Amino acid sequence: MNAYDAIVIGGGSVGLPTAVFLAQEKLKVLVIDKHPSCGQGQNKAAIGGVRATHSDPAKIKLCLESLDIYSNWADTFGDDIGWKMGGYCFPVFREAEESMLKGILPIQKEFGLNIDWVDADTIREVIPGINENGLIGGTYSPEDGQVCSLQVTYAMVRIGKSLGCDFKFNEKVTSITHDKGKVCGVQTDKGHYAAPIVVNAAGAFARQLGEALGLDIPVNPDSHEAGISAPVKDFLAPLVVDLRPGPDGRSSNFYFGQNHEGAFIFCYTPSTLFAGTDRRCTSEFAPSIAQRLIDLIPRLKNLLVRRLWRGLYPMTPDGSPIVSAVREFPGLYLAVGMCGQGFMLGPGVGRNLASLIVHGKPIIDADILAQLSFYRDFHAAAEEALK
Numbered sequence: 001m002n003a004y005d006a007i008v009i010g011g012g013s014v015g016l017p018t019a020v021f022l023a024q025e026k027l028k029v030l031v032i033d034k035h036p037s038c039g040q041g042q043n044k045a046a047i048g049g050v051r052a053t054h055s056d057p058a059k060i061k062l063c064l065e066s067l068d069i070y071s072n073w074a075d076t077f078g079d080d081i082g083w084k085m086g087g088y089c090f091p092v093f094r095e096a097e098e099s100m101l102k103g104i105l106p107i108q109k110e111f112g113l114n115i116d117w118v119d120a121d122t123i124r125e126v127i128p129g130i131n132e133n134g135l136i137g138g139t140y141s142p143e144d145g146q147v148c149s150l151q152v153t154y155a156m157v158r159i160g161k162s163l164g165c166d167f168k169f170n171e172k173v174t175s176i177t178h179d180k181g182k183v184c185g186v187q188t189d190k191g192h193y194a195a196p197i198v199v200n201a202a203g204a205f206a207r208q209l210g211e212a213l214g215l216d217i218p219v220n221p222d223s224h225e226a227g228i229s230a231p232v233k234d235f236l237a238p239l240v241v242d243l244r245p246g247p248d249g250r251s252s253n254f255y256f257g258q259n260h261e262g263a264f265i266f267c268y269t270p271s272t273l274f275a276g277t278d279r280r281c282t283s284e285f286a287p288s289i290a291q292r293l294i295d296l297i298p299r300l301k302n303l304l305v306r307r308l309w310r311g312l313y314p315m316t317p318d319g320s321p322i323v324s325a326v327r328e329f330p331g332l333y334l335a336v337g338m339c340g341q342g343f344m345l346g347p348g349v350g351r352n353l354a355s356l357i358v359h360g361k362p363i364i365d366a367d368i369l370a371q372l373s374f375y376r377d378f379h380a381a382a383e384e385a386l387k
């Protein structure tokens, strides 16, 4: 009863789609999560932005796959997951951001992203009511979008169950077991489960699972705040990213959008990162982000903020994820270190990892996925520009 073809550790942004795609390949899959239900790790902290707008080719390709999966979800599986194809817009006010964004356009286009530099008039149309003071132009990628991170996890569990996946919640994996190096299952605080394939998709806590095996998985979490408003009349299609540092020195950039229900959902990158897993404080960010939102779009001044929260970015040194087989332990795979983009990467990572496991090759070019190897030099690799 406790034997499976594959075990996925973590029922979050990456683990759930990985399980669904493995089950679609007819594997008998078990998903284990320490929380009482799915998506209760960092998945539910995500504001739901899904963009292929990156500088790293592997991330561009995987997120294009995710966009394909999310945008077709309702037609394929029938669930409303809050998909909104409003695009992503990076308005630009300074030469520094202009040259950085223009500098990565060739690679974004080469790898298939529909994106362009647009003038200030177009930005005004795309972001109605934007403060035009100093506005130069910006980039716009109309096929990026948003999804509700809560709705999609429940949809994935439903599909997973219909494909024969088992789910164990409230159960913590304490170690990955092996027989002379060959993976043979996992030990939890409640029992042992056997499988020749184990996927570590434990997010911000992936590193701990490597330690007992002597693997140094370079994933270090830091914490980020976000908030959501009461719904207002729909007027903003894209998710907006302002790359300028905030005037009060607290944030390096900020991003926001209006979701499918009309609520504004927003977030920033703190200038000084909050390293570690402590998510208790949510008072640092509100006054600062409120000012930034109103400065950029003055008509947002009467928004009623409903809720603030903190969550973790599972960071790697170069800002790109690790999607990789582990050579020292045949049967063990890593799908970790998603940084601030695990929700948008999840379905693309899941589909490619399932193909790698079952067919020995990913769906995207194997050389491109290899850039996310566990064995790359994390300090020599080019850093993701839009992490």
Ligand SMILES: Cc1cc2nc3c(=O)[nH]c(=O)nc-3n(C[C@H](O)[C@H](O)[C@H](O)COP(=O)(O)OP(=O)(O)OC[C@H]3O[C@@H](n4cnc5c(N)ncnc54)[C@H](O)[C@@H]3O)c2cc1C
Binding pocket: 009, 010, 011, 012, 013, 014, 015, 032, 033, 034, 035, 038, 039, 040, 041, 042, 043, 044, 045, 046, 047, 048, 049, 050, 171, 172, 173, 174, 201, 202, 203, 204, 205, 206, 209, 223, 224, 225, 226, 267, 310, 311, 312, 313, 314, 335, 336, 337, 338, 339, 340, 341, 342, 343, 344, 345
């Ligand atoms: C404020 C904020 C906003 C964000 N916005 C976005 C966004 O718009 N778009 C985007 O793409 N990303 C966004 N992110 C990032 C995104 O949330 C993460 O990158 C993503 O959730 C990581 O996915 P994951 O599957 O690796 O981890 P998780 O979703 O956290 O899943 C890992 C799971 O593993 C479980 N687990 C861990 N250890 C064990 C164990 N030993 N035993 C059993 N279970 C275990 C956890 O309980 C958890 O459920 C945001 C993050 C924050 C904090």
